[in-house]
Amino acid sequence: MSGHSKWANIKHKKGKADAARGKIFTKLGKEISMAAKFGADPETNGKLRDAIAKAKSHNMPNDTINRAIKRATGELGNIEYEEITYEGYAPGGVAVIVNTLTDNRNRTASEIRHIFDKNGGSLGVTGAVSWMFDKKGLIIVERTDDIDEEDLMMKALEAGAEDFSSEEDSYEIITDPDDFSEVRLALERHGVPMASAEVTMIPKNTVEVTDEEDVKKINKMLDMFDDNDDVQDVYHNAELPDDEE
Template sequence: MAGHSKFANIKHRKERQDAKKGKIFTKIGREIAVAVKEGGPDPATNSKLRDVVAKAKSSNMPNDTISRSIKKASGELGSINYEQITYEGYGPSGVAVIVDCLTENKNRTAANVRHAFTKGGGNLGTTGCVSFMFDKKGQLIIEFKDDLEEDDMMMMALEAGAEDFQVREGYYEIITTPEDFGEVSAAIEKAGITCVSAEITMIPQTLTALTSDDDLKKMDKMIDLLEEDDDVQNVWHNFEG
């Protein structure tokens, strides 16, 4: 999978998320609610919930908060019907953008997403217009530490079922299929290793560079508006930021 890493994007997104930790926890709580409703409250038998819990832990969501979210989802949140909607479109200069949402009000979400694209100098497209430019993968990012030897990390990841292992700019990056993500993340956790990021994500196959200050400002504006929206769970793009 040569050329797939897009590590600048990974770090850029992580910095944004770290600055909005409270909102990230709220959004992960919503993902937990959906996963529990679909497959029950036990991560051992609910692979989707297990994947969300791995994401929660990599975002430094406390274990007791995760447990409370699962219990809460088993109770009163069971009556809330969130619908998953994915929007696709273009930012300035044709940057490909995918917006993943969970909402109980489709009209509100659609209006807000459309507004963000417009403010960002872009436009919404039809389903499938840009998703073919991305690969859906499990991705785990681990920071270099003295006690984490590269060869040991690589063997652990590959033996657990990882597709790819790369060393990049102070981090190890592990790529899996979505189906193998849970098993690989469980192996990493069992070894006592903490991930900087662990999630099912959309990795761009190529990047689009923006050269004008105006386009850069518009792209940042679009991403900020989308990430601030409570209905938006994830924003993926091929902007070389």
């Protein structure tokens, strides 16, 4: 298989506690609004359809989803967001990609640079680290007694998935980004319950971090990115000790 295990350690997930749910919904709402700029009907707008599916996987209420779509169409007031990606390094030579949606480019650039600097990292130029990652669709299915591994693998591959792997507590399905929506829809039609489904960045190689001080700085950096309202997603290629996750 493609050697992308430990995805949960690599994609720094938001909202480890219920208290963060409101912040997650805010970020997902912005993502939906951006996607809805290209059409408010998910039947004809694949990007919006995928954003809605991602929101529903986080149990985002339908009313909140609909409000995000209406904001994009101007029915509830209109805020223009710009999508900007920042690349840089964390301590230990760890590569970091930060995706943002912002209504103030200067503010966001200043805040992202501050977070890198404050935690012993450095902000790089566009393309500095993105070459170390592959953009892929990633679908996570929780391992349960109700799911037959071979049957799930066949359904995924027949739908166009590139790769399938069995992890300790889940199954991972990898797709080309262009095929992600089609594969996700096919699994949805088969009634496959998906714990997570999104286009993500998977590192080609990982960096094992063992220095305690570096581990603390990296985790602090990632937490600060999570707390920033403009940050949508953070990707890195660090392998951190399990007790630090």
